[in-house]
Amino acid sequence: MKKVKVTITLRESVLDPQGQAVSGAIERLGFGGVKNVRIGKLIELDVEDHVTELEIKEMCEKLLANTVIEDYRYEVEEGVVQ
Amino acid sequence: MFHAIKEGIGQEVEYVWHAEKSLEGFDAIMIPGGFSYGDYLRTGAIARFSNIMPAIMEAAKAGKPILGVCNGFQILLEAGLLPGAMRRNQHLSFICRPEVLKVVNTNTMFSSAFEEGETITIPIAHGEGNYYCDEKTLEELKKENRIVFEYETNPNGSISDIAGITNKEGNVLGMMPHPERAADSLLGNTDGLKLFQSILKHWSDTHANVTA
Numbered sequence: 001m002k003k004v005k006v007t008i009t010l011r012e013s014v015l016d017p018q019g020q021a022v023s024g025a026i027e028r029l030g031f032g033g034v035k036n037v038r039i040g041k042l043i044e045l046d047v048e049d050h051v052t053e054l055e056i057k058e059m060c061e062k063l064l065a066n067t068v069i070e071d072y073r074y075e076v077e078e079g080v081v082q
Numbered sequence: 083m084f085h086a087i088k089e090g091i092g093q094e095v096e097y098v099w100h101a102e103k104s105l106e107g108f109d110a111i112m113i114p115g116g117f118s119y120g121d122y123l124r125t126g127a128i129a130r131f132s133n134i135m136p137a138i139m140e141a142a143k144a145g146k147p148i149l150g151v152c153n154g155f156q157i158l159l160e161a162g163l164l165p166g167a168m169r170r171n172q173h174l175s176f177i178c179r180p181e182v183l184k185v186v187n188t189n190t191m192f193s194s195a196f197e198e199g200e201t202i203t204i205p206i207a208h209g210e211g212n213y214y215c216d217e218k219t220l221e222e223l224k225k226e227n228r229i230v231f232e233y234e235t236n237p238n239g240s241i242s243d244i245a246g247i248t249n250k251e252g253n254v255l256g257m258m259p260h261p262e263r264a265a266d267s268l269l270g271n272t273d274g275l276k277l278f279q280s281i282l283k284h285w286s287d288t289h290a291n292v293t294a
Contacts, residue, residue, distance in 0.1 A: 010169075014214060017170050017239070063131070066124055066160065068167040069214055 004047055004056055006064055006074040009040035014069045083114040083151070086262035091278045100132040105141050110281055113138070115152030115207070115260060125168055125210050126156035135161060147191055147281050148254045152208055155246075155256035164249055164256045165223075166215030172239025176209040180271070181259060182234040183245050187227050190248055191284035192255045195276035201234060202273035204259035211258040213240040213247075223247055231257055 010016045016038050023037040043064055047056075056074060065072040087095035098105065100118075105111060118129035129135075142148050142163050150158040158164045171177060180203045185196040196202070215223070220242060223229050231246035238258075246257030261274030 013216075014169065015172075015239075017172050017174055017212070021174055063127065064123070066127065066167050068159075068165075068216075069169065 001046055001048060001079070003077040003080045004045040004074055005077070006043040006045065006060060006072055007040055008043065008065045008070050008072045009038055011069055011071050083112050083262040086265040086274070086278055087112070090265040090275050091282050093282065098134060100129065100134050102134050103137060105134070105137040108141070108146070109285055110147040110149070111138055111141050113148070113150040113154030113157055114262070115154060118153055118157065121210070124160065126153060126160040129153075129157050130160035139163070142249070142254050145251065145253050147284065149192065149281070150254070150256040151260055151262065152258055155258055156210070158254060158256045163254050164247060165219045166213055168210045169212040169214050169239070170210050171208070171212050171237075177237050178205070178207040180205045181237055181245070183231045183259060184234055185230070186232050187230045189227065190230055190252050190255070192248070192277055192280050193230050194283060195280040203264065203271060204261055204274055205263045206237060206259045208238070208258055211238045211240060213244045213258070215241060226250060230255060231259065
């Protein structure tokens, strides 16, 4: 088995209202220097070894991310799940 | 939605469960609001793969009127029947209140009973109605007259004040406001009724030869 970690974020060109709200809160807490906050999702999949990269990409594009407004990237960790 | 059709315009209407596979015999499809699959992952993202969806795609292709309201609109976007995507409302809150809409295109099968430029009041109830599309798509929507309803005062950050759009062919309408919640005088507002009357009129016009 392997673990696939899919990270989904709003595209740079798309305004992120949640990120803006959090950015404002960070500033109000007194932390300086945070210029931009983008909120995304982390999806972890435990998949059997025969699942191909192509299938993972398809899962991302068909379901996990909406590529009209979101970007995705993933990393595969081999042999981490028993 | 059911009652807007049944009592509002006095037509036969039936619920179809999402696990069904056929829409045979139906002249129009209404996808109502709600929070299918709890809005998990994204609004409409999981419902878009329901068993019934291929039949909806087929009906869309056949030119039947398809109306998606609220979550129904979100499902149509995820399914690619309409362009663009939905974001969280600009100020992040769930908004539930009547909104004034401008009818900007009366030349559709969903809006012919309205007057051009008419303002109507229709309730909204959503947390993710902040419509987004890229500039090229927006230009297309405008050029092809596919924006049917605009908010008079933008409640959610929606691009170009968009409240409802159609597909290129004009037989699929998605809108965030709920016309079915403004279709009974008991509820104090019948502005939404004209939308359903428009669909009915379109059906009568296109089936005139058959019924005459």
